[in-house]
Amino acid sequence: MKRSIISREGVGLSATVIQRRELYLSRVVTDLPTLVFVKKGIKSLRQNDLELDIKSGEAVAIAGAQAFDVINRPDHGEFEAEWIAFHPNVIRNYRPNIPGLNDIETAFIFTNIISGFSDAFRLARESITTDKLISDQVAIHRATEILIWLGEYGRKFKIPSTENxxxxxxxxxxxxxxxxxxxxxxxxxxxxxxxxxxxxxxxxxxxxxxxxxxxxxxxxxxxxxxxxxxxxxxxxxxxxxxxxxxxxxxxxxxxxxxxxxxxxxxxxxxxxxxxxxxx
Incomplete structure (x- = not known):
């Protein structure tokens, strides 16, 4: 099965990263708000004085328009992560029901991931990557469910700026x-x-x-x-x-x-x- 970076208009992009050697890359830009699940190894993000290590079984939400130095560290010879980058309209149209959610300014690590969150992530990825007949409405709903789960952790992506x-x-x-x-x-x-x-x-x-x-x-x-x-x-x-x-x-x-x-x-x-x- 070919690894791929696949996009669905109005929903987002998704891909799987597999790496067998540690490699340091400077100032990797994340244009769109992105959620990354680390399956194997450790992902390290560095930005000025901010240092984040995302371990296997954890996820990180990265705000849009961010640049990090990135190191993907294999564990027992392999690093693997899956990610979804959200189309701006998904972020703009989301209306959280929980008051007082904190904006993700740069990046936020989610630990102790529960099965419901993992299942929602899997379905959202499927809505982008599958060749099954999934309507745009369902695909957007699944992507939005990820944002609802972020709210359960007290966080939300900022609405993309129209002035920048x-x-x-x-x-x-x-x-x-x-x-x-x-x-x-x-x-x-x-x-x-x-x-x-x-x-x-x-x-x-x-x-x-x-x-x-x-x-x-x-x-x-x-x-x-x-x-x-x-x-x-x-x-x-x-x-x-x-x-x-x-x-x-x-x-x-x-x-x-x-x-x-x-x-x-x-x-x-x-x-x-x-x-x-x-x-």
Whole structure:
């Protein structure tokens, strides 16, 4: 059975990660609110002074628009985790019945997971990944049930911001990383001048070029870890005609060359299907 990253429009994405070697990756971006169940091994997340270790049998809810240094540590030769990234509309349309829930600002670990939570997670994943006939209404209901369970632990995902220009830019670029994007084209789509776009990005401590590189490298990371495509093919899929220039960008971003990462992950890849959720 092929490992895959699969999306369902309006619901979210889901995948299984299997890794047999410990590997450190810097500033891995989680664009969408995501819940990760660790099945084997330990997942370590580092962000400034925050250090989280999620052990086998535990789960972590990660807020959207977060960047962590990530280490997946195998136990007895294997690390395995399953995750769901929620479509923004699922978060926006959820109306919790429990008052006073705390927003997940960065990440929150769930320990002592009960069977009901695990069952809800399994069904939500199935609604995204299965080829069975499951209606959109049922799929959204199952994804929302996960949010209800988070509420049982006193937590909820924050409603995605509509004011964050950086996230809006990431959304456009993520839809087609290979496209020859320009700041003026994005500014036109956002109905503002290029100068205004650059000024607003600067106020969020970002820039168009930084976001474009990060989106492309994050997509490349997924392809390197989960597909058998050549490095040259991956370079072209993220907008680089030169594989050597792509390799320099990738090493600058993650601290590993594409060749080294491919060699470390080569025993674990079985191919992938990768779709992206439009926000």
């Amino acid at each position: 220009i950086s996230q809006k830019v990431r959304s456009f670029l993520s839809a087609d990383p290979a496209k020859d994007w320009s700041a003026i084209e994005i500014a036109d789509r956002l109905e503002m001048s290029e100068a205004t776009l650059r000024r607003r990005l600067s106020s969020e401590h970002s820039s168009f070029s930084e976001i474009l590189i990060d989106v492309r490298m994050s997509f490349a990371l997924s392809l390197l870890q989960a597909t058998d495509r050549s490095i040259g093919e991956i370079a072209r899929e993220v907008g680089y005609d030169s594989a050597s220039r792509f390799a320099v960008r990738f090493r600058d971003r993650f601290g590993y060359s594409p060749t080294m990462l491919r060699r470390e992950a080569s025993r674990d890849r079985n191919g992938t299907i990768l779709d992206r959720v439009r926000t």
